[in-house]
Amino acid sequence: MTATDSTQEPLVAIAGAERSARRFWRPRLALLIKILSVLAFLALWTAATELGWVSPIFLPSPVAVARQADKLMHGGDLWDAILASSRRVFLGYAIAAGVAVPLGIVMGVWWPAKAVMDPFISLLRPLPSITWIPLSILWLGIGEGQKTMIVFMGTWIYILLYTVESTKRVDPLLIRAARNLGASDFAIMREVILPGALPGIISGLKVTLAISWSCVISAEMVAAQNGLGALVWFAKDWGNLALVLVGMVGISVTVLLADAVAERIEWLLLPWERHRRTST
Amino acid sequence: MPPVLSADRVTKDFAVGGRQRLLAIRDLSLSVHEGEFVCILGASGCGKSTLLNIFAGFLRPSSGRVLLRGEPILGIEPRCGVVFQSYALFPWKTVRGNVEFGLKMQGVAAGERRRRAEQFIELVKLNGFEDRYPGELSGGMQQRVSLARILAADPEVLLMDEPFGALDAMTRQVLQEELLRIHEHSRKTTLFITHNIDEALILADRIILMSARPGRVKAELCNTLPRPRHVDIQLSPDYARLKSTVWSHVQEELLLQSQGAVLVA
Numbered sequence: 001m002t003a004t005d006s007t008q009e010p011l012v013a014i015a016g017a018e019r020s021a022r023r024f025w026r027p028r029l030a031l032l033i034k035i036l037s038v039l040a041f042l043a044l045w046t047a048a049t050e051l052g053w054v055s056p057i058f059l060p061s062p063v064a065v066a067r068q069a070d071k072l073m074h075g076g077d078l079w080d081a082i083l084a085s086s087r088r089v090f091l092g093y094a095i096a097a098g099v100a101v102p103l104g105i106v107m108g109v110w111w112p113a114k115a116v117m118d119p120f121i122s123l124l125r126p127l128p129s130i131t132w133i134p135l136s137i138l139w140l141g142i143g144e145g146q147k148t149m150i151v152f153m154g155t156w157i158y159i160l161l162y163t164v165e166s167t168k169r170v171d172p173l174l175i176r177a178a179r180n181l182g183a184s185d186f187a188i189m190r191e192v193i194l195p196g197a198l199p200g201i202i203s204g205l206k207v208t209l210a211i212s213w214s215c216v217i218s219a220e221m222v223a224a225q226n227g228l229g230a231l232v233w234f235a236k237d238w239g240n241l242a243l244v245l246v247g248m249v250g251i252s253v254t255v256l257l258a259d260a261v262a263e264r265i266e267w268l269l270l271p272w273e274r275h276r277r278t279s280t
Numbered sequence: 281m282p283p284v285l286s287a288d289r290v291t292k293d294f295a296v297g298g299r300q301r302l303l304a305i306r307d308l309s310l311s312v313h314e315g316e317f318v319c320i321l322g323a324s325g326c327g328k329s330t331l332l333n334i335f336a337g338f339l340r341p342s343s344g345r346v347l348l349r350g351e352p353i354l355g356i357e358p359r360c361g362v363v364f365q366s367y368a369l370f371p372w373k374t375v376r377g378n379v380e381f382g383l384k385m386q387g388v389a390a391g392e393r394r395r396r397a398e399q400f401i402e403l404v405k406l407n408g409f410e411d412r413y414p415g416e417l418s419g420g421m422q423q424r425v426s427l428a429r430i431l432a433a434d435p436e437v438l439l440m441d442e443p444f445g446a447l448d449a450m451t452r453q454v455l456q457e458e459l460l461r462i463h464e465h466s467r468k469t470t471l472f473i474t475h476n477i478d479e480a481l482i483l484a485d486r487i488i489l490m491s492a493r494p495g496r497v498k499a500e501l502c503n504t505l506p507r508p509r510h511v512d513i514q515l516s517p518d519y520a521r522l523k524s525t526v527w528s529h530v531q532e533e534l535l536l537q538s539q540g541a542v543l544v545a
Contacts, residue, residue, distance in 0.1 A: 176338060177368035181433050182358040182385035191381070195372040272372045272413040 060242040068242035069249070077231075078246070082254050085216050085227040088144065089258075092151025093212045100159035101201060107160075108167025109193060121157060129154025129215040133222050142223040147216060154215035155208045162204020163197070170196035199270055206262050213255045228254065282350050283311035284469045285335060285360070285437050290344035291494075292330055304330045306494035307344070312437070315467040319474055319484035321526070323533075327495030328473045332441050335471065336362045348437070358382075361435030365442045367422045369414040375401065375425050376410040382433025400428040403462060420451035424458070431466065438470040444479065456482050457511045464508050477526050481519060482511055489529050492537050499529045 042062055048054050049061035056064070072078040107114040132153045140146040170193050178192045220229025228251045235243035267274065292305040304327040312318045322328045333339040335346055337357040346353045348360060361382075369378050379397040388396070401410055404424040414422050423443055430438065444452040456479060463470065463483075474480055480487045484503045491498040503522065505513055513519055 171368075173364065173366065173368045174370060176356070177362070177364065178370075178381070178385075179356040180336060180358060180360075180362045181382040181429070183381075184385075187385060191384075192370065195370070198372070270372075272415060275413065275416050 064242045065245045069246045081228045081231045088147040088216045089212050092148040096152045096156035100156045101163050104160045104163025105167050108164045125157050130218050147219045150219040151212045151215045155212045158208045163201050166197040166200025202266050283313050286311035286347045288345050290341045292342050303494040317470045317485045319472045319480035320488050321480045322490030326490045326492045328490055332439050332473050336360050359436045360439050361430040363440040363443045365445045367426045371414050374411050378425055379428045379432050400432040404428045419447050438468050440472040442473050453511050460509050
């Protein structure tokens with residue numbers, strides 16, 4: 001049945017049945033289309049390289065990339081790179097969250113703290129994290145500390161801004177209700193403001209997680225011996241384009257996995273928001 | 281015996297942009313006695329919610345004072361428990377967590393808290409929903425939770441701010457019936473705000489009719505309908521008679537208002 005038919009259908013029951021049929025078929029069909037789309041892309045890519053439309057110097061074939069990936073995984077080099085980058089992200093991001101979340105909550109509930117911080121935030125926020133690379137190298141050399149600092153500088157302000165906003169947005173009616181039920185200032189903080197701000201803080205942390213990956217990759221491209229960013233950069237120097245592509249896919253998959261883990265953590269921490277997600 | 285709750289020549293005005301001030305309530309005095317169920321009936325914008333917010337201590341009067349058992353209310357007063365129109369439940373707490381909240385704030389031990397919460401959840405007929413979150417419940421059920429939450433905290437006075445205003449007519453009637461039953465049990469002193477004449481007649485011992493802005497007491501009526509009462513009291517001739525009395529007051533008020541509007545224009 002076509003879409004125009006369903007909009008003209010006056011019977012609710014039939015429209016409902018049609019909708020549930022659509023709900024059954026559409027995701028399956030969409031999945032099929034996605035698979036076909038990827039296969040078509042790979043076929044086109046293979047054709048382009050095998051038939052000599054483009055030189056392998058500019059674009060290696062998918063088979064070459066797969067072979068390269070296999071080699072890298074067997075040698076353990078890929079895992080080492082992923083591990084090195086993940087460790088830097090985790091450390092810088094954890095320190096940023098550890099500093100910015102508490103600070104943001106204080107700024108959200110106590111305006112003088114916000115007034116103290118505001119000018120610095122306005123100045124620091126527009127700076128891309130890579131602009132910190134020269135200073136960070138001067139201060140910390142090119143070791144782990146420097147990479148961690150780049151991740152920290154690139155993320156803490158976003159975490160801070162999300163935290164301040166979510167803290168300020170906690171429904172004042174709930175604070176009123178809690179006071180009416182006898183809550184002290186401390187209890188308001190623990191029972192109302194923190195849980196009320198938590199969903200906003202977590203979604204801020206999720207957005208920032210992706211940013212922290214781009215920070216670490218750019219830091220590794222400039223100065224690092226290992227990690228995914230360094231892998232891609234060295235591969236370019238060696239003229240190994242297949243390795244560049246493997247590195248890029250590796251970055252993409254790693255960030256996707258990190259996102260999935262973050263989703264799962266969010267689901268665990270916010271049980272009261274679950275029904276909203278399943279219903280939409 | 282002195283009244284439980286009273287307002288003594290309360291005036292409240294608000295700043296509305298620039299130097300203009302809006303007079304919400306003028307020289308309003310009223311009192312509510314032990315165990316009494318008083319409805320404040322008034323059109324929207326007559327300042328009835330402002331009055332309730334003053335009793336709860338959320339707002340301070342511009343002049344005059346409000347008293348709880350003869351002592352002025354100077355801050356947010358947990359002895360005057362509020363039921364809000366928009367429920368104001370904590371979305372991150374389960375039904376049980378919400379109902380236990382007041383007890384937790386009073387320092388009641390966890391086991392005792394749970395037992396008492398259980399009792400009030402049963403009173404509002406929400407057994408089986410203890411572990412649900414407010415977002416999973418209908419509006420009517422959420423207002424039941426809010427009622428259980430405040431009753432569990434056991435305040436001296438219940439302040440209800442159009443609690444059923446956001447509900448559909450049928451759910452509203454069911455909850456009115458529940459409230460009649462609960463009040464029969466607890467006999468808790470209650471000040472109930474509504475703009476619904478039927479609601480006031482079904483629930484109240486006494487109806488205070490408020491005039492439109494600035495809010496003043498226009499009339500007071502004793503609701504002589506017998507208790508225990510049920511929502512089907514609406515079918516009785518006495519009810520009809522009382523309703524026509526209330527209605528004539530309301531009409532008079534509306535007429536004055538529209539004339540006022542003409543004069544202003």
